[in-house]
Amino acid sequence: MNYKEFYTVRGYQISEQHKKLLTPAMEDYLEMIYRHSLKDGYIRINKLADTLNVKASSATRMVQKLGQLNLLKYEKYGVITLTEKGKEMGKFLLDRHNVIATFLKNIGSDNDLYETELIEHNISLETLKNIDLLNRFLLNPEIMKQFEEFIKSNS
Numbered sequence: 001m002n003y004k005e006f007y008t009v010r011g012y013q014i015s016e017q018h019k020k021l022l023t024p025a026m027e028d029y030l031e032m033i034y035r036h037s038l039k040d041g042y043i044r045i046n047k048l049a050d051t052l053n054v055k056a057s058s059a060t061r062m063v064q065k066l067g068q069l070n071l072l073k074y075e076k077y078g079v080i081t082l083t084e085k086g087k088e089m090g091k092f093l094l095d096r097h098n099v100i101a102t103f104l105k106n107i108g109s110d111n112d113l114y115e116t117e118l119i120e121h122n123i124s125l126e127t128l129k130n131i132d133l134l135n136r137f138l139l140n141p142e143i144m145k146q147f148e149e150f151i152k153s154n155s
């Protein structure tokens with residue numbers, strides 16, 4: 001995996017922008033919409049509400065807010081598509097999620113989904129970059145093996 005954009009000026013800008021624009025709840029919505037738009041190119045409001053376990057009315061309100069920020073288009077029959085800006089930010093959020101989930105898995109934490117959700121909204125870009133570097137260091141099978149043996153011998 002490769003998250004080069006964290007290390008670019010553009011990555012920094014996206015990170016700064018989303019901090020100003022989005023609440024944690026909005027981040028969850030955008031991340032989920034982005035996941036589905038990667039697969040299908042869009043998601044419908046009812047499906048979005050189901051996947052996030054919220055009422056369709058709450059989902060609609062949130063989607064309208066994201067629309068006002070120019071991150072998505074809310075079209076006929078409840079179809080939601082992301083704008084270029086929405087895609088860029090959605091990708092940042094999904095990459096951030098994956099870096100944290102990978103990190104938790106690497107250090108042997110099982111319960112990673114819930115913890116990832118907690119951590120992702122509060123982490124700084126600098127820490128994210130550092131964790132990404134560590135993840136990439138641990139991609140080396142020899143090093144990962146040493147680390148796993150170290151964990152075993154200490155637990």
Ligand code: CO
Nearest residue numbers: 031097117120
């Ligand atoms: Co997430």
